[in-house]
Amino acid sequence: MSESLLIALIAVPTLTAVVLWALPVVTADRVAALVGTVVSGVLLVASLVLWWDMRRPHCPCTVEAVYGPLPRTLPGKLTPDVDINVPWIPSLGVRFHLAVDTISLPLITLTALLVLLCCVYSLKITPRIGRTRSLIALLLVIETGVIGAFAAADLVLFFVFFEIVLIPMWLVIDIWGDDHDRAGRRRAATTFILMTVFGSALMLLGFLLVHRHAGTFDLVFLGQHPIKGGHGVPLAAAILIAVGLAVKMPLWPLHIWLPDAHAKAPTVGSVLLAGVLLKLGSYGMIRILLPVLPDATATIAPYLAGFSVVAIVAGSLACLAQTDVKRLIAYSSVGHMGFIGLGIATMSPEGLNGALYANLAHGIITGLLFFLAGAIKDRHDTSDLRAIGRALYARLPRISGLLTYACLASLGLPGLAGFWGEMLVLLGAYHPADWLPRATFIVLMVIAGLGAVLTAAYFLRLIRELCQGDPAENPPAAFAVDLSRIEFVTFVPLVVLTVFLGLWPFTLLNQWTFL
Amino acid sequence: MTLTWTDWQAIAVPLVLAIGAVAVLLVDSFWRSASAELRHTVVTLLTSAVILFGLVFVWAQRGGFKPAFCRPAVEGPAECSFVFEPLTAGLWAVLLVGGLGVVGLSTYRLLASDVPIGEYHFLLLSALTGATVLAGARDLATLVIALEVVSLPSFAMVGLRRDRRGSEGAMKAFLVSVLSTAVMLFGVSYLYGVTGSLYLATIANRLNGLDPDLGRVAFAAGLFVIVGFAFKIAAVPFHAWLPDTYVGAPIEVTTFLAVVSKSAGVAGLLVLVTAGIAPDGSHLRTVIAILAALTMTVGNLAALRQVEAVRLLAWSSIGQVGFLLAPLAVGDAQAVVGYLAAYVVVTLGAFGAVAVVQRHRPGGLLTDYRGMVRSEPGLAAALIFFLVVLAGLPPGLAGLFTKFAAFQAVIDAHLGWLAIVMALNVMIGLAVYLRWVAELFRLPADDPFSVDIETPAVAMLSLFAALTAVVSVLPSVLFALAT
Numbered sequence: 002m003s004e005s006l007l008i009a010l011i012a013v014p015t016l017t018a019v020v021l022w023a024l025p026v027v028t029a030d031r032v033a034a035l036v037g038t039v040v041s042g043v044l045l046v047a048s049l050v051l052w053w054d055m056r057r058p059h060c061p062c063t064v065e066a067v068y069g070p071l072p073r074t075l076p077g078k079l080t081p082d083v084d085i086n087v088p089w090i091p092s093l094g095v096r097f098h099l100a101v102d103t104i105s106l107p108l109i110t111l112t113a114l115l116v117l118l119c120c121v122y123s124l125k126i127t128p129r130i131g132r133t134r135s136l137i138a139l140l141l142v143i144e145t146g147v148i149g150a151f152a153a154a155d156l157v158l159f160f161v162f163f164e165i166v167l168i169p170m171w172l173v174i175d176i177w178g179d180d181h182d183r184a185g186r187r188r189a190a191t192t193f194i195l196m197t198v199f200g201s202a203l204m205l206l207g208f209l210l211v212h213r214h215a216g217t218f219d220l221v222f223l224g225q226h227p228i229k230g231g232h233g234v235p236l237a238a239a240i241l242i243a244v245g246l247a248v249k250m251p252l253w254p255l256h257i258w259l260p261d262a263h264a265k266a267p268t269v270g271s272v273l274l275a276g277v278l279l280k281l282g283s284y285g286m287i288r289i290l291l292p293v294l295p296d297a298t299a300t301i302a303p304y305l306a307g308f309s310v311v312a313i314v315a316g317s318l319a320c321l322a323q324t325d326v327k328r329l330i331a332y333s334s335v336g337h338m339g340f341i342g343l344g345i346a347t348m349s350p351e352g353l354n355g356a357l358y359a360n361l362a363h364g365i366i367t368g369l370l371f372f373l374a375g376a377i378k379d380r381h382d383t384s385d386l387r388a389i390g391r392a393l394y395a396r397l398p399r400i401s402g403l404l405t406y407a408c409l410a411s412l413g414l415p416g417l418a419g420f421w422g423e424m425l426v427l428l429g430a431y432h433p434a435d436w437l438p439r440a441t442f443i444v445l446m447v448i449a450g451l452g453a454v455l456t457a458a459y460f461l462r463l464i465r466e467l468c469q470g471d472p473a474e475n476p477p478a479a480f481a482v483d484l485s486r487i488e489f490v491t492f493v494p495l496v497v498l499t500v501f502l503g504l505w506p507f508t509l510l511n512q513w514t515f516l
Numbered sequence: 517m518t519l520t521w522t523d524w525q526a527i528a529v530p531l532v533l534a535i536g537a538v539a540v541l542l543v544d545s546f547w548r549s550a551s552a553e554l555r556h557t558v559v560t561l562l563t564s565a566v567i568l569f570g571l572v573f574v575w576a577q578r579g580g581f582k583p584a585f586c587r588p589a590v591e592g593p594a595e596c597s598f599v600f601e602p603l604t605a606g607l608w609a610v611l612l613v614g615g616l617g618v619v620g621l622s623t624y625r626l627l628a629s630d631v632p633i634g635e636y637h638f639l640l641l642s643a644l645t646g647a648t649v650l651a652g653a654r655d656l657a658t659l660v661i662a663l664e665v666v667s668l669p670s671f672a673m674v675g676l677r678r679d680r681r682g683s684e685g686a687m688k689a690f691l692v693s694v695l696s697t698a699v700m701l702f703g704v705s706y707l708y709g710v711t712g713s714l715y716l717a718t719i720a721n722r723l724n725g726l727d728p729d730l731g732r733v734a735f736a737a738g739l740f741v742i743v744g745f746a747f748k749i750a751a752v753p754f755h756a757w758l759p760d761t762y763v764g765a766p767i768e769v770t771t772f773l774a775v776v777s778k779s780a781g782v783a784g785l786l787v788l789v790t791a792g793i794a795p796d797g798s799h800l801r802t803v804i805a806i807l808a809a810l811t812m813t814v815g816n817l818a819a820l821r822q823v824e825a826v827r828l829l830a831w832s833s834i835g836q837v838g839f840l841l842a843p844l845a846v847g848d849a850q851a852v853v854g855y856l857a858a859y860v861v862v863t864l865g866a867f868g869a870v871a872v873v874q875r876h877r878p879g880g881l882l883t884d885y886r887g888m889v890r891s892e893p894g895l896a897a898a899l900i901f902f903l904v905v906l907a908g909l910p911p912g913l914a915g916l917f918t919k920f921a922a923f924q925a926v927i928d929a930h931l932g933w934l935a936i937v938m939a940l941n942v943m944i945g946l947a948v949y950l951r952w953v954a955e956l957f958r959l960p961a962d963d964p965f966s967v968d969i970e971t972p973a974v975a976m977l978s979l980f981a982a983l984t985a986v987v988s989v990l991p992s993v994l995f996a997l998a999t
Contacts (some may be wrong), residue, residue: 026890092850092995093921132959146910157920171950176957191950195943199910202939209927209935237932418898437726 002081006051007099007152010044010109014116015145018138035151037120037137041144045113046209048148052106053055055082056512068189076104076353076513078292079154086154092156094218094482100154103512104287104357109150109278111364115276116144118491119269122372125487126379128177128267139169140269147277151284156218157206159289163201163281167194170274171445177267181383189261196248196258204245204285210238224292231296239297242290243305250282252305252342253312256335260319263331264384268375271327275334276368280360283341289354291345299348299436306346306430310445310452312339317455321462326377327384329463330370333411336456337363343449344426348437352429354513356418359422362410362502363510366419369407369495376488377401377467386463391470399484402467403492408460410499413453418502421510423453525577526584526600530572530648536566537641544634553914556624556633563619567644573856587701595715597655603790606853606998607651607783610860611746614775615644616835616982617864621871621918622768623972630700631676631766639669639676640772647780654791656714658743659784660697666780667693668750670773674765685764689760692747692757700744704800705741706737716792723795736794736801738893742807745788749781751841752814755834762830767874770826771867775860776834782856790847792943804845809937812838816944825952826871826956832906832948833863839922848925853998855918858905858987864914865980867900868973869895876967882952895969896956905984907949908942913988921995 017040021029089097101109117142127133146165153159171194176297178186181489212218214234215226228235248255263271289297316336323329337359354474377386377393377400393401413424430446433439484492502509524531540559547555549918577600587598618640627633653659671693675686708714710730711722723734730927743754750758762770785804815834822828836859843851870880872895877884888896905912908919919942926935987994 090917090992090995092992092999093924095917095918130959148843161910161913161916164916168904168909172957175954176959187954191947194950195947198946199939199943202942205923206927206932206935206939209924212924213928282819 003051004085005053006047007085007101008088010047010051010113011099011145011149011152013040013044013150014141018141021134021138024134024135030131033134034120034123037141037393038117038124040141041113041117041120043109044144044204045117048106048110048113051083051101051111055101055106056102068404075291075348075395076357077287078160079220079288081154084154094212094216096155096219097220098158098219099149099150099152100221105151105284106292106293107509108277108284111146111280112144112147112151112277114494115272115368116366118368118494119272122487123269126268128292129180130177130351136173136267136269138174140273142169143173143273143278147281150281154220155213156211156220156289158204159220159285160201160208163285164198164279166281167197169329170194170278172263172269173389174266176367177270180267182265185263186259189258189265192258193262196255200245200248200255202245203241207238207241207245210241214238220288220293225494226509227293227295229296231300235294235297239290239294239301242294243286243301245320246282246285247308247342248282249285250279250338250342251335252308252338253315254337256312256316259335260328260331262327263334263444264327268371268378271331271370271371271375275331275371276364279334279338280364283345283356283360286342286345287356291348291353293491294324299434302346302348302437303441305446306442308468309342309346310448312342313452314455315447315460317452320459321455323383324386326374326386326389326463326467327371329459330367330374333370333456333459334363334367336452337411339424339452340423340449343445343483344422344429344497345425345430347432347442348434349429349432351432354510355422355425355429358425358502358506358509359419362418362422362499363405365495365502366407366410367499369403369492369499370411372488372492372495373400373404373407376484377404382492386466389467391466391468392472392474393468395472397483400467403484403496405464405468406430406496408464410503412457412460416500416503418499420503421506519740520584522582523584523598526598527649529573530645532566532569533641533645533648535994536562537638539645540641541634541638542867544632544637553624556627559633560619560623563641564616566641567612567616567619570608570648571616574605574608574612578602578607581848589715589718592718592721595655595713595718597715598649599654600652600653603853604652607779607786607856608648609997610853610857611644611647611651611776611779611783613857614779614860614861614864615640617860618768618772618775619770619977620972621864621978623867624968626871626973627768628677628766631768633729633782636673636676639673642900643669643673643776643780647776647783650780651783652786653787654716656707656716656719656853659788660700660704663700663745663748663781663784664697666777667697670777673769673772674797676769677766681764682766683764685761689761692754696744696747696754699747700741703737703740703744706733707741710737710956712890716788720792720795722931723793724800735799738798739803740907741788741793742785742800742803745781745785746807749778749785749837750834751837752811752834755811755815757828758834758930759827763824763826767867768824769865770830771871774829774863774867778833778837779856779860782837782844783854786844786849786852789844790849794847796847801845801847801905804841805931805934808841808845809833809839809934810838811841812941813937813944815948816941816948819948820944820951823882825873825882825885826880828882828948828952829863829866829870832945835948836906839919839938842926842938846925846929846931847935848921848929849917850926850995850998851921853992854921854991856995857994858914858918858984861980861983861987862902862905862912865898865953865977865984866906868977868980869899869902870968872969872973872977873965877965882955884931884965885952885955886958887964888956891958891961891964891966892969894974895977898977900953900956901981901984903949905988907946909946911988912984914984914991914994917991918994944997
């Protein structure tokens with residue numbers, strides 16, 4: 002049953018999109034959001050069922066679940082739970098191999114959740130240009146690509162699903178993006194797709210080098226028989242793969258596509274872009290780079306960590322200088338993905354678990370932030386901080402309250418989701434893997450810690466600039482609706498999950514064989 | 517020399533094509549009483565039947581190996597001028613499907629009425645004859661003659677409409693073709709002088725044991741032959757004739773040039789490289805790799821700036837040839853044939869769609885396509901699919917996997933620099949096609965394109981789209997062609 006559920010998770014969204022496109026325009030525009038909501042709701046349930054099915058005790062119970070402490074192994078190696086494996090293109094050595102485990106399933110669920118929320122949000126609030134049918138259909142195609150990439154157990158299949166996302170996302174930005182800046186949104190969309198395609202082409206070269214060396218693209222096999230050697234061909238492969246994924250993630254200095262793409266995209270586009278697309282990069286590093294090329298990754302890990310720390314600091318500094326609320330949140334993503342990169346580069350269980358946790362937390366919190374930024378932008382018709390004015394607490398008390406909450410979660414307030422990931426990453430940097438230079442990582446840890454302080458600084462600045470202030474100087478505008486019902490419904494799951502992940506981190510961390 | 521039964525079998529397809537060509541010409545000339553429509557239909561059916569015979573033959577004999585026109589050699593195995601083997605079968609399948617597609621796109625009312633149809637189909641079948649011979653040729657004389665049999669009808673076809681632009685295009689193609697033949701013959705004569713044989717297999721054998729001084733001569737000679745082919749397939753820097761010729765010709769002829777002529781050139785070069793003058797480790801392969809890098813980069817960069825659909829396709833076809841040359845440079849026939857097959861089907865589709873628009877909007881600008889997803893959703897969806905395959909992104913998996921195979925061939929041959937250039941070109945190529953796709957999606961359009969599309973065009977485009985979809989889901993079909 003699990004196998005068919007997994008296939009359904011990947012196939013149903015695209016089939017729904019095809020059906021939507023086959024319907025007449027007028028009908029489809031009216032029902033698209035509803036259809037999308039129902040379908041993605043069912044998919045969310047399906048992914049939860051899959052998760053529950055994997056977590057429930059299967060008897061005869063596994064030994065490690067009963068006896069003694071778990072081994073301190075690095076998470077990342079694929080231990081397939083649901084496994085679909087059929088030959089596809091024998092002459093190229095490509096198989097249609099899908100598998101999920103405890104690392105990929107939470108991300109699949111996150112994807113299903115965010116797509117569902119985007120569809121719910123689109124029930125009432127859509128970009129001004131309309132064309133809801135295509136928007137929802139493209140969101141569903143993106144869902145197929147992302148879930149497929151998280152479930153792929155073959156390098157080429159991962160690459161294919163990774164690429165499926167690109168054209169739909171390009172269209173979402175290009176068509177439904179910022180309607181005040183036509184040239185800008187086109188440029189943003191094109192920069193996004195071209196940089197990502199170049200990155201993924203480089204990644205493909207890395208995969209082919211792996212294939213030349215190991216003779217297979219299969220992740221399960223490669224995880225069990227990693228490629229030894231930290232120089233020569235494995236090193237070249239690791240660099241190519243790391244650069245390709247770093248474009249997606251994005252790591253400084255390959256992040257230049259991100260601020261524009263996030264700022265120009267429509268609300269739902271930004272949410273999916275930040276919430277799930279960026280995760281493809283970090284997921285790829287954890288799933289492919291570390292298990293398949295451990296020695297070569299060890300060689301590049303200090304550099305990866307260095308770039309990540311630069312990303313943390315540079316992202317935070319850039320945030321301090323932003324005057325556009327969407328751009329600010331976009332740059333904050335650069336900083337947070339820097340933490341994730343640092344966690345991966347430590348190659349320690351703590352760091353990797355932190356990276357995995359921060360992945361999920363960032364998806365939820367940044368999703369919420371972009372929803373809120375969209376709400377503010379819709380009400381003011383601009384996302385420029387100076388044009389919006391101050392004293393939002395007086396004008397939009399609920400929205401600005403939620404914004405403050407999301408900012409606090411994002412800056413890593415203990416008790417909310419953002420805290421654990423960053424804490425574990427810093428812990429990992431304090432105890433990096435034995436084969437890494439510890440002194441370097443401790444220095445990097447200190448700088449990253451300072452970066453975390455900067456994060457607090459710019460979020461607090463955002464709150465002060467936007468929410469606080471004298472209501473008398475900033476008279477309320479014509480709109481009176483604070484938090485509409487549909488926004489409430491959309492935001493609540495994210496708010497609740499942020500608290501949940503903040504208070505019970507071990508529900509997830511225990512799955513990743515930690516401590 | 518006596519012809520054996522095997523010889524007849526091996527050349528059955530070119531022979532039938534040639535007979536068909538003559539028959540078509542006679543039918544058209546001596547049956548003036550029939551209406552234009554009837555004549556056109558009969559000629560089309562005749563041509564299709566002849567090509568279908570070829571396809572059936574290829575299918576029936578796909579695993580076969582038939583050396584023809586052989587003679588016992590002084591040393592080693594017999595020398596053969598013509599071989600039908602799995603590689604030949606794959607190339608023929610591609611060429612014949614291309615020819616059939618062009619015929620399908622030039623049915624009555626699709627082909628401009630001022631194009632004489634008897635001559636058109638005669639020239640098309642003649643060129644196909646040459647192309648099929650080229651793919652099976654295993655000696656230099658046959659290769660050169662077959663290449664001429666492909667080229668001469670091609671520029672006659674460019675000039676069929678006898679207007680100024682057509683004549684200019686034909687003239688350019690003719691001059692370049694003559695020049696390239698001269699260059700090639702020069703190389704061939706030197707190769708013969710150095711190795712004492714015209715048979716590719718023997719040349720390959722003797723090149724190995726050549727003393728270094730003669731080796732340099734052989735290298736120069738091989739270079740000349742390759743340059744000759746580079747002119748025909750419009751590899752940079754021998755590409756300048758192509759855009760004007762493509763624009764000047766009737767669009768069906770352009771389709772033919774882009775599909776059949778180009779595939780024939782690539783097939784000939786593939787035979788030449790893998791079976792003869794550039795064995796593994798030869799410097800000539802490096803030359804082809806450099807040509808590949810130059811061709812794809814220049815083609816794609818120039819395509820970025822085009823505002824006319826046909827010119828864009830012309831320049832991007834130069835870019836595609838660059839991608840074809842990359843696996844060719846490392847001698848990976850399977851990747852080349854797979855790429856060629858996907859390219860042929862998709863190019864037929866793209867040109868077919870352009871022909872539909874161009875019949876009603878002769879300007880042929882990219883802006884003519886604005887808003888077509890709403891006004892003409894079927895045509896727009898098909899065109900987007902074809903363009904995405906050309907770019908090599910999902911959902912165009914056929915394009916993605918053939919590019920993938922090219923990458924794999926290059927990486928396995930340790931040509932890292934070429935792989936990086938190819939990666940860059942994937943990006944540039946994507947930018948080229950996205951400009952067009954963006955136009956199709958843009959709404960609202962002032963004057964969206966919307967017409968009653970002719971039934972045969974609808975049928976052919978659906979067929980090409982279906983074929984592309986099938987090979988996208990099962991790309992192994994593409995790579996099974998040449999094995």
